[in-house]
Amino acid sequence: MSETQVASLDRIDLLASLTPDERSAIVRQCGWRRYKADEQIIDHLSETRDACLVVEGRVRVVMFSMSGREISFDDVSAGGYIGELSAVDGEPRSATVVALTDTLIAFVPPRLFQEIVTTHPKVALLFMRRLAAIIRRATGRIMDLSTLGANNRVHAELVRLAKPGLKADNTAEISPIPVHGDIASRVSTTRETVARVLSDLSRSGIVERRSHALVVKDYTRLVDMVEEVRGE
């Protein structure tokens, strides 16, 4: 067990309320592995049930349709974790996880992970809130898929991306510029649809592509385009 490994688990949000000794005990029972960008960390057909702590890097949780279309569920950065469902319920993997950048993963055996999340009330509550957040996001996505057309789903995704950077003058920068394929896979449509919607929005003066950012020039109008259809 290296000091770096012990220190690195300090950065995992879920474990922040544990004592340094408790974290060291976990480090001793973890497996460690580095992945290059695009390498697969969890195969949805894999028989493993470990929870995977993302110590360094960034990963994407995805599924693929028969035609090979990627449907993405979540991006998780250093400090987060993945593979928690199989670790608590022992059922097969529900999705595939791929490294987006060079990534270091600490694998926590399922028994140990269950013990951690069920015997420390603060950790338990944090973990339950993370699962609740996943359910809320999935529920919103099911509603969007059930009630919005593909164009409006792209609008809704742009609103989500723009919101954190919203300024008082009703503009927002999305930086880095989002990749069409990423938006497509998050809202279950094709790259071509995303390209067409963005070029329509650009022609209407609602968004503008600059060198380092996609600028939403009229955030309120973009929100209205979604809410008119959603009925919020």
Added chain:
Amino acid sequence: MSETQVASLDRIDLLASLTPDERSAIVRQCGWRRYKADEQIIDHLSETRDACLVVEGRVRVVMFSMSGREISFDDVSAGGYIGELSAVDGEPRSATVVALTDTLIAFVPPRLFQEIVTTHPKVALLFMRRLAAIIRRATGRIMDLSTLGANNRVHAELVRLAKPGLKADNTAEISPIPVHGDIASRVSTTRETVARVLSDLSRSGIVERRSHALVVKDYTRLVDMVEEVRGE
């Protein structure tokens, strides 16, 4: 506190591993209310954060689109619970809950519910597995909505309904006969689409409507119709 109330919490699966004394302590802090069929138990705009134990009856978790279309998420019977997301994360209600039959609900204040699910490891694990199951089902539904057309989603729902009653001769009875509107709201389509798909399946000899049950006469063929598209 009545003896009936104490006894009734014995039937809540989540609390089965607690001692009778621990359950009595919970009963004392619960609110109790009866609902008639079709009465609303949780409004998605409500400010309450209680977890709701379904002591008697059966309830449905739904959301409504702007056009009033019902998108249903779950039916929960006596022994189960609802409203657990707001109880653990303190966020607004994510959906509306309606009584399907006469129903008795025990309302557990959010603080107490958090204490119950975080301080008893067995209860914690059961609760986490319930949340994991909701996530897995939602993930499947997102995939179906992203990759299957409405017709195939109806086929997939019939497979889900038929599976528990599958017999060795490749037939399965679905009883009681499912209501078209219920199927429609579970797979995000219209009643008319469900009616059309069922009549197509009936003409092809794959299903047959009898007096008390919908009979799937060729289960394998129905499964194939879904899997060809899903690519499983």
